[in-house]
Amino acid sequence: MQLRRRASAAQLADSDPRLDAPQTIETLEARVAHLERQLEGLQDAMHREGTRQHRRITELEARTEPSALAIALNKDERDRGL
Numbered sequence: 001m002q003l004r005r006r007a008s009a010a011q012l013a014d015s016d017p018r019l020d021a022p023q024t025i026e027t028l029e030a031r032v033a034h035l036e037r038q039l040e041g042l043q044d045a046m047h048r049e050g051t052r053q054h055r056r057i058t059e060l061e062a063r064t065e066p067s068a069l070a071i072a073l074n075k076d077e078r079d080r081g082l
Helices: 009-015 021-063 066-080
Strands: none
Touching: 021 066
């Protein structure tokens, strides 16, 4: 991934007289709002994945408890006729 340095608001205003301060501020506010939405989406995805992983680990721990394992092995023996 390549990172590019973006020009600051002051540099934009100095380099292009067509850009006035209010327009530059609006542009920056829109960019910040967009970044905030992206961050919220990432946080939501991380929470969902963490919840899913926690649920999966809890399920695996329950299935490998000695009593649960013994029950599963007995059932398998009965099903296979051993």
